[in-house]
Amino acid sequence: MAKRWTNDLTHDDVTPQSQYLNRRQIMAGIAGLGLAGVMGGEANAAGKLKPNDWDTITRYNNFYEFGTSKDDPAKHAHKLTTDPWTIKIDGMVDNPGEYALGDILSKMTTEERIYRFRCVEAWSMVVPWNGFELADLLQMAGIQEGAKYVAFETLMRPEEMPGQKRPVIDWPYVEGLRLDEAMHPLTLMATGIYGKPIPNQNGAPIRLVVPWKYGFKSIKSIVRVTLTDREPPTSWNKLISREYGFYSNVNPNVDHPRWSQATERTIGGGLFAKRKPTLLFNGYEADVAKLYEGMDLKRNF
Amino acid sequence: MIAYLNQAAKKLPTWPLYVVGALYPAWLLWQGLTGGLGVDPVKEMEHALGEAGLQLLIAGLCITPLRRHAGVNLLRFRRAIGLLAFTYICLHLLVWLVLDVQIASQILADILKRPYVTIGMAGFVLLIPLAVTSNNLSIRRLGRTWHRLHKLTYAATLLGALHFVMLVKGFQIEPLIYMGVTVCVLALRIRPRAFRKVA
Secondary structure, three states: OOOOOOOOOOOOOOOHHHHHHHHHHHHOOOOOHHHHHHOHHHHHHOOOOOOOOHHHHHHOOOOHHHOOOOOHHHHHHHHOOOOOOEEEEEEOEOOOEEEEHHHHHHHOOOEEEEEEEEOOOOEEEEEEEEEEEHHHHHHHHOEOOOOOEEEEEEOOOOOOOHHHHOOOOOOOOEEEEEHHHHHOOOOEEEEEEOOEEOOHHHOOOOEEEOOOEOHHHOOOOEEEEEEEOOOOOOHHHHHOOOOOOOOOEOOOOOOEOOEOOOEEEEOOOOOOOOEEEOOHHHHOHHHHHHHHOOOOOOOOO | OHHHHHHHHHHOOOHHHHHHHHHHHHHHHHHHHOOOOOOOHHHHHHHHHHHHHHHHHHHHHHHHHHHHHHOOOOHHHHHHHHHHHHHHHHHHHHHHHHHHHOOHHHHHHHHHHOHHHHHHHHHHHHHHHHHHOOOHHHHHHHOHHHHHHOOHHHHHHHHHHHHHHHHOOOOOHHHHHHHHHHHHHHHOOOOHHHHHHHO
């Protein structure tokens, strides 16, 4: 069931570049903008956030499979073949198997979600994603009783992902969510940005987007989704567990051991952009706080 | 070849180093203002200045081994190299304070609480007395003490390289190369005789 959640961010005041892209988006007949327009009043209440433009979103990426510099993914990701693409769905599901991406997409309803995106490195953007709810994919696979977590895996293909030739982290990249987090209507499987197919450097052809968690939880170029009853290993946690926890919810009150998480730099604001306070659960507190009721967020960081 | 190089080095003026050195931060600022540094100009500028500062510190540490082991004498240029290193690191710090962190209370907290910031800061503090005593008068007045004092560069460069190693995410080669080169140029200072004594 799509559209369980609606935006409070809009295309209001977007830069000329993205307005241009939005017009193309309307021409392409992709819904979402109309809805966003209706919600305009609320967006103003939410602090008048606006999406970053296409160039910013697609040229400033952490995707270590293509190199550790922010501009490496944009430089090297064109080598990645994303068609054909299959996703292996396995573990505690009724319908395990290798699913062609096209077959999955034909069963899903794609919609636009304008989300805040907060990196663990204390910078942030706003991205207009296109995608479908992960819950719909999991329901298609059939969740078996006893499944408590969802594990994800990125493609391992060093010949096309040159960063994988260096042991920066333990490849392939893996991530995980608790089942209730995975089923939350905010949790998106993104296949597009600004109504266009998601560029390789942003995690083509399909990636996870969990807007209330630090960006590294939103695993890119997914080839495997596994339902399990145990907390799955996650890449950054395996590397330095004291710095990167399994939950990694955006939280201004829990600092990264090497830097503060109280504030963030907004990308795209130029040389003199003001820092802004980081919001608990990245501003999605009303939507997700109930998932963590009674949990010590400092211990379960 | 080496004699020719030394002759040429003697004739070259040192002031162009200061001019070229001043152009780089100006160019960075211009690029940052006009979009040439990409969508995150603050980090780009901060990293570029820090890295250039570390490179210049290492370059300054190469002067003595070059003279001792290769017979190339570039001593005349060491002051300019050292002062430029100090200037870049000051600017690196300034960008971090004013454009990056911005908030005074957070700056103080970072210096005290974040080991990589503490270490970078310590390296910077060690450089201050060196910059202050980089004039001819100080060299004359301080005599042997000047030489001993300026050995603080060794510690400052090691701290700078360590600062870089500590701030990156994951296992990355580049900062380790800087650390390796720093250790090498310092190791080249160990004299064989002293070596034997220790052994």
